[in-house]
Amino acid sequence: MPTGFGLIVHTGKIAVIGGCREYTGAPYFAAISALKIGADLSHVFCTKDAAPVIKSYSPELIVHPVLEESYSVREEERKQVSAKVVAEVDKWMERFDCLVVGPGLGRDPFLLDCVSEIMKQARHSNVPIVVDGDGLFLVANSLHLVHGYPLAVLTPNVNEYKRLVQTVLKCEVDDADAHGQLSSLAKQIGGVTILRKGRSDLISDGDIVNSVSICGSPRRCGGQGDILSGSLPFLLVLVLQYFYLGHAKPFVAADRNPTVLGCIAGSALLRKAASLAFETRKRSTLTTDIIECLGRSLEDICPAY
Numbered sequence: 454m455p456t457g458f459g460l461i462v463h464t465g466k467i468a469v470i471g472g473c474r475e476y477t478g479a480p481y482f483a484a485i486s487a488l489k490i491g492a493d494l495s496h497v498f499c500t501k502d503a504a505p506v507i508k509s510y511s512p513e514l515i516v517h518p519v520l521e522e523s524y525s526v527r528e529e530e531r532k533q534v535s536a537k538v539v540a541e542v543d544k545w546m547e548r549f550d551c552l553v554v555g556p557g558l559g560r561d562p563f564l565l566d567c568v569s570e571i572m573k574q575a576r577h578s579n580v581p582i583v584v585d586g587d588g589l590f591l592v593a594n595s596l597h598l599v600h601g602y603p604l605a606v607l608t609p610n611v612n613e614y615k616r617l618v619q620t621v622l623k624c625e626v627d628d629a630d631a632h633g634q635l636s637s638l639a640k641q642i643g644g645v646t647i648l649r650k651g652r653s654d655l656i657s658d659g660d661i662v663n664s665v666s667i668c669g670s671p672r673r674c675g676g677q678g679d680i681l682s683g684s685l686p687f688l689l690v691l692v693l694q695y696f697y698l699g700h701a702k703p704f705v706a707a708d709r710n711p712t713v714l715g716c717i718a719g720s721a722l723l724r725k726a727a728s729l730a731f732e733t734r735k736r737s738t739l740t741t742d743i744i745e746c747l748g749r750s751l752e753d754i755c756p757a758y
């Protein structure tokens with residue numbers, strides 16, 4: 454990446470769709486990571502009971518308590534409530550440069566139905582969508598939500614990847630042909646970009662497969678994937694701006710898929726931050742320690758000056 458990337462003025466408004474009764478950490482990690490690497494504003498759309506908890510973690514986040522789970526909605530009210538939820542998010546949609554769907558979303562069927570509608574609206578408005586966590590559970594059962602959308606990025610972990618392979622390719626994960634299988638999966642979903650997380654991160658849009666294996670940390674603490682999904686939007690927005698504002702050369706090759714380039718940058722950024730955190734915290738490294746290292750990691754990869 455070029456030096457001076459951090460000086461671009463328009464740096465993005467990000468929305469995380471996630472956060473329910475069980476999970477409040479994941480949407481927080483994603484949303485705060487976006488801010489830590491340079492996004493202007495970070496919104497979280499979550500359930501009513503998750504909102505006060507997420508707000509209390511940080512005054513930096515804008516938290517909307519709009520999502521509803523089945524337990525809080527009577528059968529006969531569902532259509533009306535669903536329309537209201539979707540409208541609440543849609544009124545903000547044109548301000549967003551990217552959505553992250555899934556960190557801490559949960560799997561409540563009514564909530565996921567509403568999120569499907571939100572994803573359709575985002576797609577209609579050409580807003581890039583990063584799908585992670587329970588968003589991947591939704592997408593695996595409703596592929597049409599992302600199929601053929603070039604601005605969609607899927608970030609499966611080992612379990613989520615397995616489910617996608619089983620559902621889409623109707624077979625088991627084959628690590629002997631990891632590159633070929635990832636490429637086939639991305640092709641089958643219409644050329645979306647997939648970042649398969651693991652010991653090495655593999656990234657493909659169905660064309661070539663890129664592997665990122667720099668640094669990283671031997672420590673696996675829950676939430677590292679949320680940092681990645683929260684960091685990706687900002688990087689995608691930067692790369693897309695370079696492409697579509699005609700500034701692609703000489704920094705990036707114009708024949709490369711910008712979402713793939715954004716994923717490579719995101720993967721390297723997180724792995725470097727995790728490695729920096731591990732240097733000092735060793736086995737007690739937590740997700741919050743890695744978030745604290747995002748700034749240093751970014752400076753190492755692309756200094757502001």
Ligand SMILES: NC(=O)C1=CN([C@@H]2O[C@H](COP(=O)(O)OP(=O)(O)OC[C@H]3O[C@@H](n4cnc5c(N)ncnc54)[C@H](OP(=O)(O)O)[C@@H]3O)[C@@H](O)[C@H]2O)[C@@H](O)CC1
Pocket residue numbers: 475476477478479480555556557558559560585586587610612613616675676678679
């Ligand atoms: N601090 C936080 O708030 C954090 C919250 N996090 C959030 O947690 C959520 C799950 O993400 P994760 O990474 O634990 O899922 P993963 O490894 O695929 O699954 C592990 C096993 O559990 C099972 N399983 C999962 N959900 C289930 C359900 N609702 N009901 C029943 N089974 C379920 C799953 O089963 P399977 O997928 O095979 O059906 C697999 O066997 C997601 O929203 C994430 O963002 C994380 O980001 C970490 C930090």
Ligand SMILES: Nc1ncnc2c1ncn2[C@@H]1O[C@H](COP(=O)(O)OP(=O)(O)OP(=O)(O)O)[C@@H](O)[C@H]1O
Pocket residue numbers: 586609610611650651652653654669670671673674675676677678679680681720723724
């Ligand atoms: N075995 C590993 N060795 C080194 N780094 C890894 C390993 N597995 C994953 N990573 C790194 O950690 C990042 C997060 O991947 P991980 O598989 O932990 O996601 P996740 O399960 O979705 O996390 P979360 O707990 O946030 O849901 C990846 O981008 C990858 O760079």
Ligand SMILES: [Mg+2]
Pocket residue numbers: 585586610678679
């Ligand atoms: Mg995850």
